[in-house]
Amino acid sequence: MSHDFPRNPGQPLDTSAFERQQINLRATERRAAQIATRRSVKKNYQAAWLVNAIKVIDLTTLAGDDTAARVRRLCAKARQPLAPHILQGLGIAPVTTGAVCVYPTMVPHAVDALAGTGIPVASVATGFPAGLMPLPLRLEEIRWAVAQGAAEIDIVITREHVLGGNWQALYDEVAAMRAACGNAHLKAILATGDLQTLSNVYAASMVAMQAGADFIKTSTGKEGVNATLPVSLTMVRALRDYRDATGQMVGFKPAGGLKTAKDAIVWQSLMKEEMGAPWLAPDLFRIGASSLLGDIERQLEHHVTGRYAAAHRHAVA
Numbered sequence: 001m002s003h004d005f006p007r008n009p010g011q012p013l014d015t016s017a018f019e020r021q022q023i024n025l026r027a028t029e030r031r032a033a034q035i036a037t038r039r040s041v042k043k044n045y046q047a048a049w050l051v052n053a054i055k056v057i058d059l060t061t062l063a064g065d066d067t068a069a070r071v072r073r074l075c076a077k078a079r080q081p082l083a084p085h086i087l088q089g090l091g092i093a094p095v096t097t098g099a100v101c102v103y104p105t106m107v108p109h110a111v112d113a114l115a116g117t118g119i120p121v122a123s124v125a126t127g128f129p130a131g132l133m134p135l136p137l138r139l140e141e142i143r144w145a146v147a148q149g150a151a152e153i154d155i156v157i158t159r160e161h162v163l164g165g166n167w168q169a170l171y172d173e174v175a176a177m178r179a180a181c182g183n184a185h186l187k188a189i190l191a192t193g194d195l196q197t198l199s200n201v202y203a204a205s206m207v208a209m210q211a212g213a214d215f216i217k218t219s220t221g222k223e224g225v226n227a228t229l230p231v232s233l234t235m236v237r238a239l240r241d242y243r244d245a246t247g248q249m250v251g252f253k254p255a256g257g258l259k260t261a262k263d264a265i266v267w268q269s270l271m272k273e274e275m276g277a278p279w280l281a282p283d284l285f286r287i288g289a290s291s292l293l294g295d296i297e298r299q300l301e302h303h304v305t306g307r308y309a310a311a312h313r314h315a316v317a
């Protein structure tokens, strides 16, 4: 993300932007199925789409046994996600991932390992993944991660505010988090697998954007259900409606369970069809994933050499 990119300044809370919005589950599922099966990406262009997917990956490790060494290995992969022979075969210049995403205490290791590369470090914060921690502590966690050098903060919302329709509380919470971020960009994780209905997903998306979220993100990767296409479509429609109403461009980050090159192409098709080309660039689109890069590299290797390498050669961490 170029961090001079204009941010979403937010708006006052306006519940009329979503309260009468009923999301039709069947129609949403039908449209999602259409996006998943449409051949909008021709075979010849698949390699280019996969290279673009690498540029928007938030290469992630969020495990209880993360170590400085694992984070350093992940950062090495972010700096050079494709082996030189694949770059050569594709005839392209080196690429990097969109960001590296880690837990707060891993931020200093990632910042060191990525120094001079321009690859931003994203930190989860606010009591990730459940967020059930007093607000002052959640805000302090954001400030701490930013002080360590995180340029992007992936926050989690209080799901109870959504389930109880307490939109003012949700707005105030996200607005306070946005203020605590300072110049760091805020991605609001809605944890859609916990929100029960698509209408709740739409409403939570709208409130997070009104409170100044720079990105809305589906999942922590820890809920029972993570990024699905109907949920993603609902969030993308919300950000389109927000753009149409305010002129502000907000980014989208599906995360959790996106593991295959095909997933990467399907989600890019969603962005292209619903939002247009600007939403294929890292300023407005990221894919949060811990294992997706391995499959993309495998497919690109096949594209270049006609062979699949053994999976262990592409292990990320």
Ligand SMILES: O=C[C@H](O)COP(=O)(O)O
Pocket (backbone or CB within 6 Å): 060, 062, 101, 219, 220, 221, 222, 255, 256, 257, 258, 288, 289, 290, 291, 292
């Ligand atoms: O934000 C990123 C998610 O934690 C990644 O989830 P994943 O491990 O299913 O790819």
